Amino acid sequence: MANGPVVLSSASPDETRAIGERIGAALAPGSVVLLRGPLGAGKTVLAKGIARGLGIEDEIISPTYTIVADYPGRIPLAHVDLYRVEGATQIANLGLDDLLAGPGVTVVEWGEKLEPTLRGRGAVRVTISLEPDGGRLIVVEGLAS
Numbered sequence: 001m002a003n004g005p006v007v008l009s010s011a012s013p014d015e016t017r018a019i020g021e022r023i024g025a026a027l028a029p030g031s032v033v034l035l036r037g038p039l040g041a042g043k044t045v046l047a048k049g050i051a052r053g054l055g056i057e058d059e060i061i062s063p064t065y066t067i068v069a070d071y072p073g074r075i076p077l078a079h080v081d082l083y084r085v086e087g088a089t090q091i092a093n094l095g096l097d098d099l100l101a102g103p104g105v106t107v108v109e110w111g112e113k114l115e116p117t118l119r120g121r122g123a124v125r126v127t128i129s130l131e132p133d134g135g136r137l138i139v140v141e142g143l144a145s
């Protein structure tokens with residue numbers, strides 16, 4: 001991933017998926033991707049693209065109720081959704097440390113909730129915001145390890 005932030009705009013879910021696919025294709029084993037943005041921003045759409053970029057054929061569904069969903073692939077993917085998880089204790093109780101330290105790629109929706117506990121682990125942060133015309137602004141940046 002580039003060092004400075006990369007700013008992209010997406011006019012459709014397909015474009016967001018394609019951006020995710022490019023991100024996924026560039027990820028190394030063990031990468032952590034934190035997705036930020038309001039409900040309906042397109043985090044799950046982007047995660048589907050990332051999965052495709054990792055060579056995952058399975059359909060990705062939002063893991064809101066399961067919190068973590070695992071998918072086998074060239075690099076295995078753990079798709080995490082922290083929407084319903086609040087506070088450092090609840091986050092710690094999920095036992096994500098092993099996942100984050102493992103060889104797979106971890107993509108985290110509502111990833112800002114995990115940032116305080118990353119403790120200097122490098123990550124890719126993707127922030128999605130809605131533009132007045134209904135498009136999405138997508139900012140991709142590396143968090144230093």
Ligand SMILES: Nc1ncnc2c1ncn2[C@@H]1O[C@H](COP(=O)(O)OP(=O)(O)O)[C@@H](O)[C@H]1O
Pocket residue numbers: 010011012013014015016037038039040041042043044045046109134135136
């Ligand atoms: N440019 C765009 N990128 C992504 N999603 C878009 C875009 N334009 C419209 N949408 C719609 O917004 C919704 C995003 O949903 P989702 O990915 O589940 O959001 P989140 O996971 O952030 O809550 C989908 O219904 C999608 O069709």
Ligand SMILES: [Mg+2]
Pocket residue numbers: 043044062081109
């Ligand atoms: Mg979602």
